[in-house]
Amino acid sequence: MAVASVDLIGIGKRFGATEVLQDVTLRAADGEFLAILGASGCGKSTLLRILAGLEGADRGQVRLGGEEVGHLRPKARDLAMVFQSYALYPYMTVRQNITLPLQMRRLSALQRLPLLGRLAPGGRALRAGITADVDAVAGPLQLSALMERRPAQLSGGQRQRVALGRAMVRQPAAFLMDEPLSNLDAKLRVEARAEIVAMQRRLSATILYVTHDQVEAMTMADRVAVMQAGRVLQVAPPQHLYDEPASIDVARFVGSPPMNIIPALLDETGMVELAGHVLPWHAQGRAGARVMAGIRPESLVPRPGGLPATLKRVERLGAEAVLHCALPGVEDTVLARVETAIANGLSPGGTIPLMPRRVLLFQEAGLRMECRPHPAATPAMEGALG
Amino acid sequence: MVDRLLGTLLRHLVLLAGAALMLTPFVIMVSLSLKPPGEIFAPEFRLLPEQWHAVENYREAFTRVPLARFLINGLIVTASIFAAQAATALPIAYALAKLRWRGRQAAFALVLLALLIPPQVPAIPLYIAMWKLDLLNTYAAIILPSTISVFGIFLMRQFFRTVPDDLIAAARMDGLGEFAIVWRIMLPTALPALAAFGCLSFIWNWNEFFWPLIAVQEERLMTPPLGIAFFNNAEAGTNWGPLMAAATVTTAPLALAFLLASRAFVRGVTMTGVK
Incomplete structure (x- = not known):
């Protein structure tokens, strides 16, 4: 699927007695960088997981490119996620980490079999295509020299780029990012910010970016949604959010x-x-x-x-x-x-x-x-x- | 300083004494397997025989009973059991550790409960089941009752709980199904724990005497412990030299397996014990 818009309509979710999300409605237009800003525990990560299909919503609709996807499993939604912990597969090399999503998508179950899969018809051409695509993603992320390393042998910044590469390689309809920079030190974070923004412009990707860091939200996003206690307080471009906060909570939260x-x-x-x-x-x-x-x-x-x-x-x-x-x-x-x-x-x-x-x-x-x-x-x- | 040295010394002495106690039966076993019958019953014990009788004892062990056959049977049985146990324990442990479903707590409680049941308790129902299925006197009769190891499920479940949830979420987003997650994501991270479990499973099932004794009567299906019992003959008396030789041959794979896997074994056990 090509880059698509994302709609969350009236999402509600409770864990036991706590209402984590209350009637959340958000829209990220085709190719928009939407930051979801809020303190920890405000429900922003849960919202992202509902969008990804990792968590079910109690109420509301999730739409991707205008189509209802709430009933689909994560793999059928054509979304890619970058996790705060990066969640790289520890026993796979960088190359294997980035290759896996393409293998799952493009190869049949037979073609994926170890050893035997190489003999399956059509596998060779598909594999060559996958390798080419992986290399094409690894180059700009400066991962080409690291392809045979394991995640444990990489620095934090390198791991973050691998996680980004794994998300980018299958050209998803939208990217979901859950505090992807919060494990980096301050200097790397500034660089990584620029990298992600450059990537977003290049691919004109739709990104939903969850963060508690207002600087990240303000500097990177086209629009920022401020969340508190399971509700969206305001959605606006960063400067507008700063100049014209809709409520006292937004005014307090934004600005330092x-x-x-x-x-x-x-x-x-x-x-x-x-x-x-x-x-x-x-x-x-x-x-x-x-x-x-x-x-x-x-x-x-x-x-x-x-x-x-x-x-x-x-x-x-x-x-x-x-x-x-x-x-x-x-x-x-x-x-x-x-x-x-x-x-x-x-x-x-x-x-x-x-x-x-x-x-x-x-x-x-x-x-x-x-x-x-x-x-x-x-x-x-x-x-x-x- | 001196105190600490003394403490270290004492600690090692205690450990050495313990180790010696554990090793003595094995030393005696190997020693007896090298001696002629006369020396075995000699009043004083010598570590090494005066007259070497090793070749005769070991030849007797391999010729009087089909010891090689027993060893192969032991290998077939333990390998099949471990393969089946791993194939069942890994998905079950994953479901217990990482999936959310109604009744999960109860299911896990049942697993813990099953750990408490001695293997002799279900022996008679199992025997009847095997008889009804017409499986007595087959490999299947020895293997089938051990295919699900609650201990294995428990051990792997404890280990899987330490695997971060994000890793599984990432795999789901990347398009892996739940079984693919078990084999491609969970299994590689759990290899040390699985090796530890494999060691234990191998030792238990290689040494298992009770159930194979009930399940098979035919010599060609017998496992090594059953084979050793052959030397314990009520009429002709026990033939100690060849018996010890057979016991040595039977124990050797265990010792070898443990030595090879000891690092993974200790790592696996400590990893599941201390989180």
């Missing part, structure tokens, strides 16, 4: 350092009142309504007329620094990301005015509310908004 979530009120004109200050941001809501204001650390800038923050600690990251601050009446520490030059002039205990350049507003229940800069902002504020 995390978004500041600060309790606020709406005054009688609908302006946002935060830590005793009225901010030039306006929302529809009744006066006195409790809301949550979300402010990214990089959109808090030191500027006169801002919120009076007390500096608690400066965390230096080289090019920039993270200011850990306290705001009057706000329990949680507020983070601001500034250039190192600005941080150099500050010392803990001092006060700095921090002006939010952008405020996202959430209902107390967590859903996003519309919130716009107020046209009647003071000139100082307007400068801040620019």
Whole structure:
């Protein structure tokens, strides 16, 4: 089958009393790289296993290229999976590992027999084709020199590439990847990220990529689905997810350092009142309504007329620094990301005015509310908004 | 320092004494198989005979009874039994260790329960079954009752539980059926455990006396332990020299097999014991 779209429709799954997945609906278009992002235990791996056919869903449909495949066994689904542990066959060489899926697909049971299979009619040409295809996959992955080694004789990065090769060799309708990079060290992970993305572009493959690492999801995927407690919270392109989180959970999960979530009120004109200050941001809501204001650390800038923050600690990251601050009446520490030059002039205990350049507003229940800069902002504020 | 040396010394002494105790019967067996009848009953024991009688004893062992035939029978029986045990234990152990199905726990409990049943208990029903099937006095009569080894199932199941689930999931995605997974994925990873089990199975069934004695009466089907019993003749008295020679010949394959497989054996047993 050629590259295909993947649809999960209303998937539900429970293990005993725990509801692992609740009405999950996701679509990965033909050739799309969809990351499924969530903390461990959110059900993302189970979702992938249901898609693969390794696990049965209690409710819902799985479609591949528009066709219902929920009743099919894993091998009939034409999907390839890359596992976190790589799951290479330990007693087979690299070549045998990559060859096996093609043997299972292209050779008859008779042709697969050891020794005897070589005599079966038609086997020779098929075997030659398999060898050629395996070599064609191994080359770009730099595995050609390692073909006769066993997995135990390979480094982590090499094993990861073998796992990738084993998935690629049969040109599946879609790739399923379950945290494929989490066993690699930081440097290799960056390289492997680029490799997988390059592979995806080259094959224009459909990839469903499960990860708990937001950097992986943000840097690799066309779209990211954020999952929590068995539900999909939001599906959006990475930048959109960052700029326009649909709920407070997504806002908290995406971004590092995390978004500041600060309790606020709406005054009688609908302006946002935060830590005793009225901010030039306006929302529809009744006066006195409790809301949550979300402010990214990089959109808090030191500027006169801002919120009076007390500096608690400066965390230096080289090019920039993270200011850990306290705001009057706000329990949680507020983070601001500034250039190192600005941080150099500050010392803990001092006060700095921090002006939010952008405020996202959430209902107390967590859903996003519309919130716009107020046209009647003071000139100082307007400068801040620019 | 001295304490530790002393401790080591003591430990080795105890172990050596144990080893000597275990080896003594074998040494006596080999020693007697080399001696003429007069020396066997001599009041004092010598390790080596004064007058060598080895050739006569061993010739007698091979000519008075068809010892070579017995050895071949032993080989046929043990090899068939082990092949059958492996062929049944591997898929069953896989199903018990890695597949999810209703009644799995109960099935495993039955396996454990069956471990407790002494082989003599089902002997009479088995005999009747063999008689009804008209299989008495055939190789099948010796082999069939041992084709399923609950111990083998138990041992392999414990080992299979250590194989990561991802490996099986990967095999399923690659298009392997459940039986192909057993033979192509599980079996190669389980070879040390299977070798250990093979050793035990071989030793048990090679030495098995009770069931073959019941199942076969014809000389041409007898296994080595039955053959040795031939020398134990109530009328003519026991012929010790050839008896010991036959016993030595019978034991040799076991010792050889164990020496060859001892590393795999120890590895297999420790792997299944300590997870």
